[in-house]
Amino acid sequence: MKHIVEILNADITKITVDAIVNAANNSLTGGGGVDGAIHHAAGPQLREYCITLKGCATGKAKITPGFNLPAKFVIHAVGPVWNNGTGDEEKLLALCYQNSLQLAVENNIKTIAFPCISTGAYRFPFDKAAAIALTTIDAFLKNNPSIEKVYLVVFGEKDHKNYERILNRFYP
Numbered sequence: 001m002k003h004i005v006e007i008l009n010a011d012i013t014k015i016t017v018d019a020i021v022n023a024a025n026n027s028l029t030g031g032g033g034v035d036g037a038i039h040h041a042a043g044p045q046l047r048e049y050c051i052t053l054k055g056c057a058t059g060k061a062k063i064t065p066g067f068n069l070p071a072k073f074v075i076h077a078v079g080p081v082w083n084n085g086t087g088d089e090e091k092l093l094a095l096c097y098q099n100s101l102q103l104a105v106e107n108n109i110k111t112i113a114f115p116c117i118s119t120g121a122y123r124f125p126f127d128k129a130a131a132i133a134l135t136t137i138d139a140f141l142k143n144n145p146s147i148e149k150v151y152l153v154v155f156g157e158k159d160h161k162n163y164e165r166i167l168n169r170f171y172p
């Protein structure tokens with residue numbers, strides 16, 4: 001799976017893929033961080049569309065068009081707020097990746113870009129989150145050959161180095 005998964009230090013709103021994943025909140029109506037950047041780049045139609053979806057449970061995901069984004073779709077996944085591991089956060093984070101990839105397969109999406117869900121405002125420890133992302137994506141790809149490329153997008157050199165280190169440990 002090593003050749004399918006690639007880490008990019010970039011602004012996810014600028015990436016041309018079939019779908020980008022948003023680190024959304026339960027309301028799906030926008031917020032700060034990557035969510036704010038995606039809504040800003042997609043334009044107001046995204047929020048109007050999201051309102052009709054009536055929210056999303058933590059660990060689940062919903063799909064919308066990408067509107068003004070280069071990506072055709074946005075998959076809005078709701079990560080858990082880190083609470084020292086006391087609220088099933090690791091399992092819920094894994095479900096975000098699994099449910100997003102499942103939606104991708106159902107919508108014939110072959111290239112997808114994920115931000116590092118929950119590691120900003122939701123305070124999930126970065127290394128732990130990155131390891132969960134890699135484990136979950138790897139297991140999914142083994143059973144779903146239709147996905148051709150998964151980009152793991154980080155914002156900044158520190159996160160980039162960290163993610164590369166974890167990836168190299170994962171795929172020696």
Ligand code: AR6
Pocket residue numbers: 010011012013023024025030031032033034035036037079115116117118119120121122123124153154155159
């Ligand atoms: N491209 C790629 N990655 C980014 C970008 C970007 N443009 N902007 C930030 N990141 P966060 P969360 C990284 O806080 O922790 C929102 O208000 C960032 O460095 O966006 O899941 C929602 O509405 C970090 O590693 O999402 C929710 O209320 C990662 O994206 C809440 O924040 C996730 O950081 C969700 O919190």
